[in-house]
Amino acid sequence: MAAKKPAKQKKTKKPVAKKPTKAPFVKKIPQKKIIKKEPVKKQKMKPVEKKPKKTKEDKPVQKTKPSGKQTKKEKEPVKEIKMVPPPPKAPEEPDEHKKIRAQIHKILKNNTLPYNIINEIIKRVVKDKKLESKLGRIVEKTMVAYQKTCIDPTEACGMVGAQSIGEPGTQMTMRTFHYAGVAEINVTLGLPRLIEIVDARSSPSTPMMNIYLRDEYRINPDLAKEIANQIEITRLVDVADIEMDLTNMTIAIKLNTKTIEKKGITADEILNSVSSIKKTSAKKEKETTIKINLDEPGYKQLQNVSETLKTLKIKGIDGIKRVIIRKEPNEGYVIYSEGSNLKKVLEIEGVDPYRTTTNDIHAVGRELGIEAARNMIIQEAYNTLSEQGLNVDMRHIMLVADVMTADGTVRAIGRHGVSGEKSSVLSRAAFEITVNHLLLASQRGETDGLNGVAENIIVGQPVSLGTGAVKLVMSHGKKKT
């Protein structure tokens, strides 16, 4: 777990007082129509239910420009559902702010301050005009204060991070399985989930998705249900009885009209998918019965075909075992699914492709890119920890996520990932499977530059951390007179 930060990584800076971690990443509700003024400019919106303290500044209301994500469909008259409108892009900040921001950047020159600290200054200065003349001093003082809170160069931030996550982790109850908020969907939480995230398992033990819907789909329960039907996998056994007729060597499929109707499937669709089975011929007998004849009759074939029929997919997406539709306040209908298939779900019309998420980090990495995977790791790890009532600072988790995604792929922390791929032989040997690493290294004739911590401890040198990183040499020779 001791994630050593790669040397080049920009250190996680510690800006002023910890921000209460609000506005989780997922919680984004798109605009429908603007009911209230947008709370604060130039900041990403917080969902309204979080009750953000509104800044007293008066700002011109900005009409959100129509975003590209609207469907072409004509909108239904929207019922009175309160929608919070986070526009896809932060609205333009007023000129006044821009001017001050430019000034601050001029004072800063090549130095940097975090974005929200600059925002804070701007906010204050706008409120109190007198401050504007003192802007230079303010920025300078802020810079000094900020630099004080920054982590020192060559500080072992990975070690601190590892301990900060590991220590509260010991408080976690082992094997916690929990019905998390979402009705009836069982999600792995707690320590097992955390291990899963850090190990970058190829698929989570309980994959699930939050499928958000678009426009009218999330308001109209029938449309939402329709999408749910498209997503949830429906097998033949779910909608029909399969009967084997041993004397005639045929199979009769008796459709259950009620369930078919509920799932929105027609008998013809079923017939279509049934006839795709090889070496059989299917035909419709009555409205609700399909008869299957074998090309080569035989008891064993009959058995085989019947087995195939049972698991035959009629409708839905592979991997999605179950869906639940819930009505969320301020959002409308949201589909929660057990099982995950991000790629296919995003293709369905009516699904909001901008907010739908899965807890499968690898799938997120494949479909949305490494940065999305990084965000997902942070979010999942943080939620897992805070769900257990553990307060781990965001930055430690961010560091872990940075290390895991540093080479463009999601790598595990541990033998198969980060630690197993270190360049230093001794460092790898110090971690796990010592003998093998040493043997392999000697076969290959590897060299060790003794740059890391573990290597230097092994050979008994000061490690290159903290004061040990500073190389000062004084010449001892006598001064010649």
Added chain:
Amino acid sequence: MGHVLVPEHTVLTEKECKDLLEKYNIKPDQLPKILNTDSAVMSIGAKPGQIVKILRKSQTAKQAIAYRLVVEGESIVGSEVIPDISMDVVSESSEM
């Protein structure tokens, strides 16, 4: 693109690249990597060797800038993998 999880990616111009490398006194390969097969990279059409600027939404700083070097997808996957032998020696470490 435009998913809530995907931050904004932009390709750096040659001059910006030079400034960046000078500012931090680094070589391009010291930056974190991003594959050229990455969907975010493909959507902006960055080529291997280019540097991508990422405007992250950070919970601590509201907005943070990160850079990644675009690399060939295979070069990472094909790198040497330490054969995982004699697992019996290792007791599954249940750290954390």
